[in-house]
Amino acid sequence: xxxxFKDLNYYELLKIPYNASSFEIRQAYKHILAIxxxxxxxxxxxxxxxxxxxxxxxxxxxxxxxIDDKKRKNYDNNLVSTGxxxxxxxxxxxxxxxxxxxxxxxxxxxxxxxxxIKKKIQENKVADLATNMLKHDHISGKDLRNLRExxxxxxxxxxxxxxxxxxxxxxxxxxxxxxxxPKIYLISFLKSYAEALQLDPKQVVDGxxxxxxx
Amino acid sequence: xxxxxxxxxxxxxxxxxxxxxxLGILLAxxxxxxxxxxxxxxxxxxxxxxxxxxxxxxxxxxxxxxxxSLEEVALSTTIPNLYLxxxxxxxxxxxxxxxxxxxxxxxxxxxxxxxxxLLDLGPGTNFNTLDFFLIAPEGLxxxxxxxxxxxxxxxxxKSVYLRKLKLSLKEANMWHIxxxxxxxxxxxxxxxxxxxxxxxxxxDPEKGRIFEDLLSDLEFxxxxxxxxxxxxxxxxxxxxxxxxxxxxxSFDFLGNIxxxxxxxxxxxxxxxxxxxxxxxxxxxxxxxxxxDLTGEKQEPVRVRAQR
Ligand SMILES: Nc1ncnc2c1ncn2[C@@H]1O[C@H](COP(=O)(O)OP(=O)(O)O)[C@@H](O)[C@H]1O
Ligand SMILES: [Mg+2]
Numbered sequence: 001x002x003x004x005f006k007d008l009n010y011y012e013l014l015k016i017p018y019n020a021s022s023f024e025i026r027q028a029y030k031h032i033l034a035i036x037x038x039x040x041x042x043x044x045x046x047x048x049x050x051x052x053x054x055x056x057x058x059x060x061x062x063x064x065x066x067i068d069d070k071k072r073k074n075y076d077n078n079l080v081s082t083g084x085x086x087x088x089x090x091x092x093x094x095x096x097x098x099x100x101x102x103x104x105x106x107x108x109x110x111x112x113x114x115x116x117i118k119k120k121i122q123e124n125k126v127a128d129l130a131t132n133m134l135k136h137d138h139i140s141g142k143d144l145r146n147l148r149e150x151x152x153x154x155x156x157x158x159x160x161x162x163x164x165x166x167x168x169x170x171x172x173x174x175x176x177x178x179x180x181x182p183k184i185y186l187i188s189f190l191k192s193y194a195e196a197l198q199l200d201p202k203q204v205v206d207g208x209x210x211x212x213x214x
Numbered sequence: 215x216x217x218x219x220x221x222x223x224x225x226x227x228x229x230x231x232x233x234x235x236x237l238g239i240l241l242a243x244x245x246x247x248x249x250x251x252x253x254x255x256x257x258x259x260x261x262x263x264x265x266x267x268x269x270x271x272x273x274x275x276x277x278x279x280x281x282x283s284l285e286e287v288a289l290s291t292t293i294p295n296l297y298l299x300x301x302x303x304x305x306x307x308x309x310x311x312x313x314x315x316x317x318x319x320x321x322x323x324x325x326x327x328x329x330x331x332l333l334d335l336g337p338g339t340n341f342n343t344l345d346f347f348l349i350a351p352e353g354l355x356x357x358x359x360x361x362x363x364x365x366x367x368x369x370x371x372k373s374v375y376l377r378k379l380k381l382s383l384k385e386a387n388m389w390h391i392x393x394x395x396x397x398x399x400x401x402x403x404x405x406x407x408x409x410x411x412x413x414x415x416x417x418d419p420e421k422g423r424i425f426e427d428l429l430s431d432l433e434f435x436x437x438x439x440x441x442x443x444x445x446x447x448x449x450x451x452x453x454x455x456x457x458x459x460x461x462x463x464s465f466d467f468l469g470n471i472x473x474x475x476x477x478x479x480x481x482x483x484x485x486x487x488x489x490x491x492x493x494x495x496x497x498x499x500x501x502x503x504x505x506d507l508t509g510e511k512q513e514p515v516r517v518r519a520q521r
């Protein structure tokens with residue numbers, strides 16, 4: 001039977017799979033908020049004030065629950081114990097977790113791309129730009145992008161070398177805080193990014209985090 | 215294969231007739247045999263959008279039994295392959311035609327020997343408009359980005375579902391079961407037809423499911439007309455998502471149609487806009503829709519609510 005809106009569980013409400021990554025959760029949250037927020041033309045005439053409040057608070061709860069590993073685990077267990085979803089969905093989820101959506105393992109990185117990038121760096125004389133950037137204690141996504149572009153390196157090549165998804169790379173370069181992955185992933189990504197550009201990872205991570213004031 | 219599309223959407227002036235005429239012309243140029251049926255009884259104006267004066271005959275001749283078939287009153291237009299069944303001569307009273315007459319018209323329309331049958335509906339949610347809209351299993355809803363137009367479109371959509379449900383329940387002799395709830399729902403604020411389905415399922419699971427399937431047969435697409443740069447570009451997709459979640463999961467977004475001042479000028483000058491200004495954004499938007507409707511475009515990923 002088709003579910004009514006008020007009966008949707010948090011995953012259905014956000015339209016995300018049961019193994020959604022926190023990145024997907026953030027995206028879905030942003031997406032659904034744009035539809036139900038007070039100023040949205042799409043639902044302008046649709047709800048009474050209290051109805052909208054209820055919907056928005058359910059969305060808020062969904063987000064805050066699923067984004068928090070511990071709360072999410074409790075919520076999942078509850079879904080299983082009430083029979084809402086079968087528990088193999090959870091085990092599937094764990095299986096998936098072993099291969100996180102963010103490919104952090106550098107062992108899988110493509111060495112050819114790394115070699116190509118290295119060559120470009122050697123050919124280019126942008127050492128000054130890099131040193132200059134690292135002198136500041138704030139490093140923005142824009143700085144990283146400037147450097148990458150000055151080196152003539154495409155985003156695609158960074159993706160191939162680091163296996164960080166292009167959407168995440170774009171979010172990093174745009175300082176798009178809402179779409180950035182959780183901090184622990186972010187740090188690992190920034191390290192890979194820095195290494196690919198042969199920059200000091202620690203300096204890049206510290207500068208970047210400081211800049212977005214995590 | 216014959217395909218019938220209803221073009222409706224509550225508010226007058228949202229561009230239903232303009233879109234019906236334009237899609238008809240483009241489909242005809244695609245080599246399809248197309249008939250436009252003007253079902254805005256009492257206020258029909260489709261001929262004007264085709265650059266024509268008041269047609270000498272139309273639906274009235276068929277209703278008065280002065281024509282043996284509906285096809286006979288389909289007039290050719292200046293566009294090859296495009297025909298028009300007008301209703302200009304149908305007086306205002308005919309807007310309240312008898313039920314038997316209405317059924318006869320509905321059946322005749324369903325059997326018109328054309329590749330594409332496009333039904334141009336009037337505004338509002340009276341029973342005739344809803345019944346005509348439901349002739350086609352596929353409906354196109356036209357709205358503009360204004361809050362009032364969107365509100366009317368939601369109301370119209372809800373009315374279409376309730377009407378379909380009511381007719382089916384009557385047919386199944388089950389109307390009495392939830393007459394009260396339906397009547398309440400059609401008066402109150404927008405509530406999902408799913409609420410009714412769940413009442414039916416609670417009373418009688420097996421039959422309830424049948425009605426759920428019945429409503430699921432309907433396929434609707436939304437068109438956002440008079441689109442301008444300053445409008446949120448995701449609005450169409452958002453509206454469809456809202457329909458799928460709060461009405462019934464049967465909606466897809468067909469696309470935006472850009473606003474162009476020259477649409478109005480063309481009508482005044484009795485020019486056909488898409489013939490006079492073929493290289494405008496508005497026409498390319500319409501062409502994209504035709505590609506979609508004729509299946510030339512790759513099926514987009516359907517955005518539907520979960521089942
Ligand atoms: N895409 C458009 N751009 C500019 N004007 C439009 C557009 N679509 C419709 N119009 C204008 O809106 C008016 C109403 O259109 P019409 O098709 O008669 O609406 P409806 O049939 O829904 O009542 C027409 O006068 C036309 O000039
Ligand atoms: Mg009209």
